[in-house]
Amino acid sequence: xxxxxxxxxxxxxxxxxxxxxxxxxxxxxxxxxxxxxxxxxxxxxxxxxxxxxxxxxxxxxxxxxxxxxxxxxxxxxxxxxxxxxxxxxxxxxxxxxxxxxxxxxxxxxxxxxxxxxxxxxxxxxxxxxxxxxxxxxxxxxxxxxxxxxxxxxxxxxxxxxxxxxxxxxxxxxxx
Numbered sequence: 120x121x122x123x124x125x126x127x128x129x130x131x132x133x134x135x136x137x138x139x140x141x142x143x144x145x146x147x148x149x150x151x152x153x154x155x156x157x158x159x160x161x162x163x164x165x166x167x168x169x170x171x172x173x174x175x176x177x178x179x180x181x182x183x184x185x186x187x188x189x190x191x192x193x194x195x196x197x198x199x200x201x202x203x204x205x206x207x208x209x210x211x212x213x214x215x216x217x218x219x220x221x222x223x224x225x226x227x228x229x230x231x232x233x234x235x236x237x238x239x240x241x242x243x244x245x246x247x248x249x250x251x252x253x254x255x256x257x258x259x260x261x262x263x264x265x266x267x268x269x270x271x272x273x274x275x276x277x278x279x280x281x282x283x284x285x286x287x288x289x290x291x292x293x294x
Contacts, residue, residue, distance in 0.1 A: 136173075140166035142285035143266055144173070148277035150252075151176035151267040152285070157258060160206030162265075176267055179223035186217050205265075208245060209258050221265070224249045238287030246279070255279040257286035262294050 135154055143152035144167045151173045154164040165173035179201060185194045197217045207215040212231045219226045226247035235244035235257070243258040255266045255278055266282030268275055 135164035136166055136168045139164050139264075139285065140168050140173075142288065143281045146277075146281050148268075148273055148281045149266045150269045150273060150278075152282065153177040153265045153267075155202065155205060155263040155265070157206075157209070157261050157263055159202060160204075160209070160263065161202040175222075177222050177265065179220070182223065184217070184220070184225075205256075205263065208247070209243065209256060209263055212243075212245060219247055221254060222267075224252070226254060229253075235283065237283035237290070240287045240290040242283070242286055242290060244279075244283070246275070253278070255282040257282050259286055259290045259294050262286070262289050264289065 139152050139154055143149040152166050153162040153173065155162045162178055165171070165177050167173050181198055181200050183196050184199050186197045187193070188195055199217060199220045201220045204215055204217065204219045205221065208219050208228065212228070212233070214228055219228060226249050228245060228247045230246040232244045234241050237257060245256040247254050247256070251270045253268050253270070253275055255275070257264045264282055264286040266278045268278035
């Protein structure tokens with residue numbers, strides 16, 4: 120029973136990278152994909168796996184960005200921790216004050232649904248975009264699945280489908 124040990128998944132990182140790839144990028148319907156635990160929002164698996172290419176798309180280490188403040192004029196340097204912005208988005212269905220960042224890119228939340236039908240499961244779904252790119256985020260009981268697409272190469276709808284399919288598989292396995 121995976122729920123007894125919250126650290127079951129990350130120990131087998133390679134196999135999760137491979138499973139994620141099989142369900143998402145290998146279909147041609149996602150540019151990249153990543154898995155995070157709902158506990159912390161930190162990615163522990165990514166694809167495409169060749170040369171760890173997926174990690175280059177989905178993740179950037181903590182970095183400083185100039186963030187426009189509420190007054191619409193003042194800019195403040197803020198250290199961005201992408202895992203905490205992802206966790207904030209899946210928890211609140213909106214971006215935190217510093218914005219929603221993945222792979223060094225600032226995304227805008229465009230659609231959310233707390234009751235998205237994914238196979239036999241009803242899961243939380245969020246779509247976010249930045250110019251010519253987007254992500255579909257699906258949340259299971261303990262995991263966050265993120266599918267990335269490049270509008271020149273994949274359709275948003277197909278990326279959403281493979282992301283939902285993998286999340287439904289995880290949900291069916293008790294995750």
